[in-house]
Amino acid sequence: MSTPIGLSEQMLCAYVALQHLQEGRPLIDIAEELELSRFKVGRMVRRARETGLIEVRLNMPEVIDTHLSRKVAQKFGLQSVIAVETSSDEPSQVRKDLARVGARVVRETVNEDDVIGLTSGRTIVDMCRVVGEFPNCEVVQLTGVATSTWNQGMQAILSLGVATNRIFPLHAPLVTTDAPAARAITAQPSIIRSLKRLDHISKAVLSIGGWPNSSLLATQLSEWNEMSQARSLGVVSELGTSLLTTNGAAVPHLTSRTIGISTEQLASVPHKIAIGGGHGKHDAVLAVLRSELVDVLITDIRTAEYACRLG
Structure with a gap:
């Protein structure tokens, strides 16, 4: 089970995930902005998905497996x-x-x-x-x-x-x-x-x-x-x-x-x-x-x- 994270960390994880997954920014760019390592930023994206902060959904006009x-x-x-x-x-x-x-x-x-x-x-x-x-x-x-x-x-x-x-x-x-x-x-x-x-x-x-x-x-x-x-x-x-x-x-x-x-x-x-x-x-x-x-x-x-x- 994932360890609960506080509101501030949730907000940061959500921001990082949105910047990477929605805006398409490279992890290295986000890492430089936040003065964090690229690996920590990558873990934050993964954490946002694992905890349900961010959901990735397939949104296609045709239903394809x-x-x-x-x-x-x-x-x-x-x-x-x-x-x-x-x-x-x-x-x-x-x-x-x-x-x-x-x-x-x-x-x-x-x-x-x-x-x-x-x-x-x-x-x-x-x-x-x-x-x-x-x-x-x-x-x-x-x-x-x-x-x-x-x-x-x-x-x-x-x-x-x-x-x-x-x-x-x-x-x-x-x-x-x-x-x-x-x-x-x-x-x-x-x-x-x-x-x-x-x-x-x-x-x-x-x-x-x-x-x-x-x-x-x-x-x-x-x-x-x-x-x-x-x-x-x-x-x-x-x-x-x-x-x-x-x-x-x-x-x-x-x-x-x-x-x-x-x-x-x-x-x-x-x-x-x-x-x-x-x-x-x-x-x-x-x-x-x-x-x-x-x-x-x-x-x-x-x-x-x-x-x-x-x-």
């Missing part, structure tokens, strides 16, 4: 993980909550000299709708769209580059029925123009697809009666055009039929942000963490906890 975030980042060697407490477990709400945090991260990360690449997943579309003010940088669509009904959502992504007309869209499907169809589409001048920009991406923002029920690509393959083969290869996740197994290995099952950034190209992007979560994406997010293909992950707390348990 900072301890869990750091734990996951260290476990998997990521630059940063953001574990968000979502307002519900309903998939569409999880997407919106993660998209809102993703929008803030992108605003704070992207500069005007960046070439930013975006996938066409639902979470990224939601993110683009709320991102607000955005740098006048080059915007490149990283992949085609997974379903024929999703083109309307692409307008949210492409609108980011409207101000400077520095937009490189991929008006193409993510996966084609066969390799000849993919070759025909990628031979079109407008598609060639966009695909060439994939080697110049400086920052990539990608949604995580969870197989079999939380991925538009998986849904499309199911409609084509092709899911059983992909599942037999152990696919649990998709990131861009990369299909990943539980251990994070890329499976080249659809390589000749997909349109967008390859696994090799993605690996060479300097800064990669992945967004995804919810119950249907637990294994998918874990696969992405193990893939070594991302630098930053934005997910929900329950998915982060799952990754910690099984990682």
